[in-house]
Amino acid sequence: MADSEGAQIIDGKAIAKSIRGTISQEVTTLKERYGKVPGLAVVIVGERKDSQTYVRMKRTACLEVGIKSFDVDLPSTATEEQILDQVLELNANDEIHGILVQLPLPKHVDEKKILMAISIEKDVDGFHPLNIGNLTMKGRDPLFCPCTPKGCIELLERSGVTIAGKRAVVVGRSNIVGMPVALMLNNLDATVTIVHSRTKEPESIIKEADILIAAAGQPLMVKGDWIKSGAAVIDVGTNAVDDPTKKSGYRLVGDVDYKEAKKVAGYITPVPGGVGPMTIAMLLQNTLDSAKPLDSGIREKIFQVADKAEAGR
Ligand code: NAP
Numbered sequence: 403m404a405d406s407e408g409a410q411i412i413d414g415k416a417i418a419k420s421i422r423g424t425i426s427q428e429v430t431t432l433k434e435r436y437g438k439v440p441g442l443a444v445v446i447v448g449e450r451k452d453s454q455t456y457v458r459m460k461r462t463a464c465l466e467v468g469i470k471s472f473d474v475d476l477p478s479t480a481t482e483e484q485i486l487d488q489v490l491e492l493n494a495n496d497e498i499h500g501i502l503v504q505l506p507l508p509k510h511v512d513e514k515k516i517l518m519a520i521s522i523e524k525d526v527d528g529f530h531p532l533n534i535g536n537l538t539m540k541g542r543d544p545l546f547c548p549c550t551p552k553g554c555i556e557l558l559e560r561s562g563v564t565i566a567g568k569r570a571v572v573v574g575r576s577n578i579v580g581m582p583v584a585l586m587l588n589n590l591d592a593t594v595t596i597v598h599s600r601t602k603e604p605e606s607i608i609k610e611a612d613i614l615i616a617a618a619g620q621p622l623m624v625k626g627d628w629i630k631s632g633a634a635v636i637d638v639g640t641n642a643v644d645d646p647t648k649k650s651g652y653r654l655v656g657d658v659d660y661k662e663a664k665k666v667a668g669y670i671t672p673v674p675g676g677v678g679p680m681t682i683a684m685l686l687q688n689t690l691d692s693a694k695p696l697d698s699g700i701r702e703k704i705f706q707v708a709d710k711a712e713a714g715r
Pocket of ligand 1: 550573574575576577578579580597598599600601604617618619620623638639640641677678679681
């Protein structure tokens, strides 16, 4: 979609819809040819309203494309051991190809322990240290890439943005967005710089970016005049700011000053309607890939990992 003021608007909602359509067709083929139904277990612990909303969206999205959703709802009083037992049970269930534990977990639970317990072959969120580790190493492929970073790359590629040889700047270095997206861009041969909260003069670094991924969680931090003319701008930031004109009393804005930036950028994602819808689409894609049978590429990757683990013993 082109914009009268310059930048091409990357319509994440439309791209995600098209991806979900393809996934739905592939799920049907998998069912017909192999009698296999992809299954995703979505585990939620506690009653946080925002987590419940995200979980509901993920479960509904599964049903819409024909992925079977296994719902595991545990009370906020669940012990670490009970959650671990539950994850191990899901690991052993052949009907389940992906396991997602909604974060954050209650304070008394060690998130790292729970994420480590998820079988790497079912780690469709891509947060297992082995999957992240493989992302960092030359010649190794993770079985799954984290969903939001993978969504950012899809948006760039599907919009025809060249990544190889370009200067990319990622604002943010979190485990779930900033760091993995920087690693993925590096693996696609971009030259990547990470800007974080201690970076001095971020604007001068951001100004050099052909590709900018903003994932700092700082409303409207990146100003229009920080953007290089023609740059591709992917705004991951999703920040609620007060807005008395809205019934809810708030509206969502990104980390980038969209109004100004779209006059300068070559491509830009809106908030909402940019990266957000892609995250769930990528979760569905990872779950489908996990369910694919032995003769498809993803299983070859599993064997590569297993062989390397064996060789390293
Ligand atoms: P996070 O864990 O809070 O990490 C924020 C990162 O940004 C940190 O690395 C932090 O640096 C850096 N940062 C903070 N203030 C900064 C500043 N003024 N200048 C430069 N860097 C700064 O957040 P996250 O989970 O990665 O999420 C980031 C944003 O993306 C949030 O708005 C979140 O809501 C959104 N998000 C959207 C989706 C989606 O599906 N659309 C998914 C996930 C997240 P330090 O490391 O130095 O602290």
